[in-house]
Amino acid sequence: MHNPTDDEWIARAIALAVAEKGTDPANTPIAALIVRDGKLIAQGVNRTTEQCDATAHAEVEALRAAGKAVGDMQIKDATLYSTLQPCGMCTMASIWAGVGRIVFGAGRDDVHKMYFEDRHLDTVDFIRDAFKDDLSLEGGVKAHDCAQLYYGPDDNVPQDKQANT
Numbered sequence: 678m679h680n681p682t683d684d685e686w687i688a689r690a691i692a693l694a695v696a697e698k699g700t701d702p703a704n705t706p707i708a709a710l711i712v713r714d715g716k717l718i719a720q721g722v723n724r725t726t727e728q729c730d731a732t733a734h735a736e737v738e739a740l741r742a743a744g745k746a747v748g749d750m751q752i753k754d755a756t757l758y759s760t761l762q763p764c765g766m767c768t769m770a771s772i773w774a775g776v777g778r779i780v781f782g783a784g785r786d787d788v789h790k791m792y793f794e795d796r797h798l799d800t801v802d803f804i805r806d807a808f809k810d811d812l813s814l815e816g817g818v819k820a821h822d823c824a825q826l827y828y829g830p831d832d833n834v835p836q837d838k839q840a841n842t
């Protein structure tokens with residue numbers, strides 16, 4: 678049986694983002710998948726606006742669904758796929774869930790800075806360094822296709838659409 682590649686999982690995540698949220702960056706079409714042993718365990722899309730919940734990022738939604746699906750808060754040896762580089766909260770949540778590997782599409786340099794909590798240090802770099810024995814992070818899979826879904830680094834984003842800056 679053919680085991681889907683990282684490219685194919687990210688393509689699926691893109692398709693999910695578009696199916697659930699469309700292609701307008703204003704609707705934050707971010708999607709995440711949790712995969713283990715070549716099988717999709719759970720998926721999620723960003724629901725922060727709909728649920729009035731700042732923690733309802735696609736990755737957290739997927740982790741919650743995966744926990745329910747496997748009946749365990751730990752989803753050991755799973756891979757989390759996301760269309761956009763996970764933020765510090767979602768990276769940390771993955772570590773709490775025992776997810777050993779994160780693969781993402783667009784990285785923070787491919788999109789507008791509103792998507793990341795950059796300050797004088799970057800939490801993603803901090804977490805990546807602190808937990809380098811527990812988590813591998815790989816980016817840039819179908820980065821261009823993923824970045825098309827989001828505001829670009831130089832886009833003039835209306836202030837009321839910016840969550841983070």
Ligand SMILES: [Zn+2]
Nearest residue numbers: 734763764767
């Ligand atoms: Zn996040």
